[in-house]
Amino acid sequence: MPSLNDKTYLPCPPQRVAFIGLGVMGYPMAGHLARAGHAVTVYNRTPAKAAAFVQEFQAQGARSAPTPREAARQADLVFCCVGNDDDLRSVTLGEHGALAGMAAGTVLVDHTTASADVARELAGVARASGCHFLDAPVSGGQAGAQNGQLTVMCGGEAEVFERVKPVAMAFARAFTLMGPSGAGQLTKMVNQICIAGLLQGLSEAIAFGQNAGLDMPRVLEVIGKGAAQSWQLDHRGPTMVEDRFDFGFAVDWMRKDLGLVLEEAKRNGSRLPITALVDQFYADVQRMGGGRWDTSSLIRRLR
Template identity: 60%
Template sequence: MTTAAFIGLGVMGFPMAGHLAKAGLTVRVWNRTSAKSEQWAEDYSGTSCTTIAEAVKGADIILTCVGADKDLKAVYEGDEGILANAQEGAVLVDHTTASAGIAEYLAEAARRNGMGFVDAPVSGGQQGAENGKLTIMCGGSEQDYAKAQPVMEHYARALNLMGPAGSGQKTKMVNQIAIAGLVQGLSEALHFAEQAELDVAKVVDVISKGAAQSWQMENRSGTMIAGEFEHGFAVDWMRKDLGICLEEARKVNASLPVTALVDQFYADVQSMGGKRWDTSSLIQRLRKFR
């Protein structure tokens, strides 16, 4: 695959598309805000397109990274959308964190149009995207995945096919459910250490060598202690993701009491003005309401 179209140049899509250009692919990009796609074309070797139709025409692989289900429908459907303008045989790869239902819907629509589809949500945040070290969880056929895999490897640390369409999104839900509990647990631990008048940094140094260790502890405890949250994955985005998790849980009859509780804690953080704070800002809620 030599020609790629990348639709959606947010904090994740912008560097991800950049890795494809640096790898030597012919890359055409489109973003809802044209200034962003024009800036991308200045930073990388590629073409900024004014319409989705222009970007996807003749592309071997089309990658999307937008906001939510409604945004996916906006870029995939309609006379100017991906499905109406991509060539037969193209593989469509969606990196948006969205519902399993929309992934299944788009996979079927792609099949009817003679195209492949892989739902491929990512984990690793902006830093992972910039460093080309994302974890990618994929759903789709083995044939479509095999075509898309070499392209995704340009910005992946790890990627796996988890099952049929929708399986990537469901795996991402597992990821977000686990993170929600971990961040709340770490927040409570650090808050307890503060209230007990311990040297919190020394506490973390000790317990991070044992069973309590986690990625969140290694990468977020320092900024949590310092009260710095202007970085990383925003609370607004996490609430969107947890809403998807809770909706899917109802469909599959899964009980997620801790996830539901943490979702409400994030609502408290939003009401404190922390909509764009990093998800580790859960500790601020404890500091406020102690």
């Protein structure tokens, strides 16, 4: 497992930041912010996780707060990474939500993979309270979060984006503005469409090769030097051959993401027959008990 110590941090003036949501992605992302020299206050729905973070990063002055509102109080930037639209609203809106504690001019940066609609909604609420909002979903999985090499796709105002970028590079390899509010989430949907199709194709290819009696590790090594090369082939192909799926990005989360994709496709008139089919294949994997398996477990349907 990559260590947070492996990340080289670029010079950036220390900021007071809050981080809401310490799951498999949020915990290491917040850790990179602490190691980069920022004053980090965290909130997590399960207090024990927040307590563990404070203990791990006590040398960096990490603190926890009992509510998102208290975590966001006095912060310059508030980062958030939770599960879905409802989770996001629950930690940002209402009496105890982050926006209620944010001073005018503070930026709320949301790394949740959520709908473009909720991104636009929160951008409007933030604007009405004198704050700013950036939708900024990430790609790179748990390993990318651990080693500070996430790809971040942002939607929002250019001036706000430029303010956030130097801080967010503590956990990112790329931090790119894609357009106005919602554009980050829409870009992440494009990403998930690509991954779903790639993994189904890779599953069929590996199953075919195994049925044909080929030495699949050698096959992957060879075709990985040609036009079939991809991140999924390089990093998931070998584990698919070995039938290992107890790691990575869970099928349950991919189904959530593809649900967002298919809903958005209905709105914008896109035809996504392969994506819809792969979504149903993932439903098959869930019925097999694989909801927490890595998304590469699509191949289990073919064995």
